[in-house]
Amino acid sequence: MEEQFLQLYKKNAVADSAYLIADGKAFLFITEADKYLLQGKNLIIGATELVLGTKTDENIMRLETALALKGTTIKKIPAATLLQGLDNSAFAMNLAIVEAKIVVLTNEILKKDLQLDSQLVKEKNICIEYxxxxxxxxxxxxxxxxxxxxxxxxxxxxxxxxxxxEAFARAAESIKVETPKELSSNTIEFPPGSVLCQEGSIGDYMY
Incomplete structure (x- = not known):
């Protein structure tokens, strides 16, 4: 039987709450191709943006799309309640553990993407050499x-x-910037120690 999912929030949406997964799984999609799984009891997800929002005056939009298996026991935590809960050491520790897991899992995705980037760089160099x-x-x-x-x-x-x-080589060509003739013809050189302008005098040049 195919698993059914419930969307908790969508990437780039306004972050106004977090979610407590009492027992079950949550899939978080950074992109359609890059996703990771959080599984366990009393997992708090969707708190990253709310915590980051306390450090800035702007709303932090959702960084990921979150899906949970249908039938999972989920409790919605309003933003104000979550931030107040940070004063509770047990609550804050729970949240910190989940955030640490997220950092580890997203770092693995980043490493994978960097390896792909490395392969692309290698391909680019081979093409240019050819x-x-x-x-x-x-x-x-x-x-x-x-x-x-x-x-x-x-x-x-x-x-x-x-x-x-050919395309890579042309894109990598340096651009030579030259001083326009109409500008260079008006250039005046001053010896060291010269007074360029005096306070109160009429300004007729830029330097």
Whole structure:
């Protein structure tokens, strides 16, 4: 039988309460692909944004979407009640334990995403290297006009790796900023120690 879920709150919605999971499971989705599971008794979820909100004048919107299994015993905790409960050591400890679990689980997701980013960087570097080699062959062909070099270029220049490398290389090109002629023609150099302007005088230059 397929499990049914109840949505407690949605990402980017206004955070106005937390939830106490008496006994059961809660799935929290950072994105559609990145999610983690909290399971146990007396779990307080949805408190992160409320606690963060005490440090700023702005409302912190929901950072995740939370789903609980239907049939799970859930109690809604208003924001004011949650914040008052922080004065109770047992309540605060319970909340801190859950928040620590969330940090550990989200850190694992972050590590996974960083590994993917590392693979993308490696792919990017390979594509740029591939593009650079073909461009070097092109320069060599322009000098020598050897047919066999042209055959290699035509064979590999149409590949997806070359196209990606070309795009990456162009995006990485540095931009040279030059002083416009109309500005440089009005530039005046002053020797060290010169007085640029005096208080009370009429200003007719910017420095």
């Amino acid at each position: 593009y650079t080699i073909i461009q070097s062959l092109q320069k060599e062909y322009d000098k020598r006009r050897l047919p066999w070099i042209k055959e290699i270029i035509e064979k590999y220049k149409t590949s997806l790796i070359f196209k990606k490398g």
